[in-house]
Amino acid sequence: MSGEVAGGRTAISGEERPFLPGMRRNWLLPLYDPLTRLLGIRRVHVRLLGQAGVRPGHRVLEIGCGTGNLLLAAKRSQPAATVVGVDPDLTALARAQRKAHRRGLAVQLDRGYADELPYADDSVDVVLSSFMLHHVPADRREPAMREVRRVLRPGGALHLVDIGGADAHADGWIARRAHRHELTEGEVGGGIPDLLRRAGFLDVSETGSDARRHVGRFTFYRARA
Numbered sequence: 001m002s003g004e005v006a007g008g009r010t011a012i013s014g015e016e017r018p019f020l021p022g023m024r025r026n027w028l029l030p031l032y033d034p035l036t037r038l039l040g041i042r043r044v045h046v047r048l049l050g051q052a053g054v055r056p057g058h059r060v061l062e063i064g065c066g067t068g069n070l071l072l073a074a075k076r077s078q079p080a081a082t083v084v085g086v087d088p089d090l091t092a093l094a095r096a097q098r099k100a101h102r103r104g105l106a107v108q109l110d111r112g113y114a115d116e117l118p119y120a121d122d123s124v125d126v127v128l129s130s131f132m133l134h135h136v137p138a139d140r141r142e143p144a145m146r147e148v149r150r151v152l153r154p155g156g157a158l159h160l161v162d163i164g165g166a167d168a169h170a171d172g173w174i175a176r177r178a179h180r181h182e183l184t185e186g187e188v189g190g191g192i193p194d195l196l197r198r199a200g201f202l203d204v205s206e207t208g209s210d211a212r213r214h215v216g217r218f219t220f221y222r223a224r225a
């Protein structure tokens, strides 16, 4: 978690693997920020950050940070925290880096996969995951959550939001699309608490949800390492 510089840093390491980008197709990435703004995702990020309660000195990691909206909001809301984002998509990371530079926010951006995090054991206080888990292939979700637990210090917490939920059907077009891709088939929402418990987390709870007509339900979770 070292090497933070103003405007961000992108470390490139590890082998190339297939992954599902934020907009599913690389050429659609420029639409990611306008579309998510339209869908009110900023409000979801604010709620997740409120839940996380990042404090001065905290080391915060966002897995699947994409174009950096949550990551930058975290740094802006708590400048005395160390904020790191990891994502396999170099184009999205480059966008995040440009935004950090424009806003004068010092964050670290690394290329990597959630199931193979390039960080030491017990090195993070707070992990954030926002609409990332349904992008991970079904058989890599538990290894990814085990990695999150490994890098969290004992007592550190994961704060996660994703599409779906225990009492939610895939009731909107975004939700239906999100759960239909050869790389990541299978619904993620309702299974998240069990997944987190299997990965060794304690005090797993669903902390709330936010239903959007035509879009689907976003459900928030908290779990302790």
Ligand SMILES: C[S@@+](CC[C@H](N)C(=O)[O-])C[C@H]1O[C@@H](n2cnc3c(N)ncnc32)[C@H](O)[C@@H]1O
Pocket: 019, 020, 021, 022, 023, 036, 063, 064, 065, 066, 067, 068, 069, 070, 086, 087, 088, 089, 092, 112, 113, 114, 115, 129, 130, 131, 132, 135, 136, 137
């Ligand atoms: C829908 S975007 C969410 C971006 C951001 N967290 C947000 O809330 O706006 C999902 C992100 O997960 C990333 N991703 C896909 N597979 C991943 C993996 N195995 N590990 C980490 N991130 C992954 C994608 O590249 C994409 O940036």
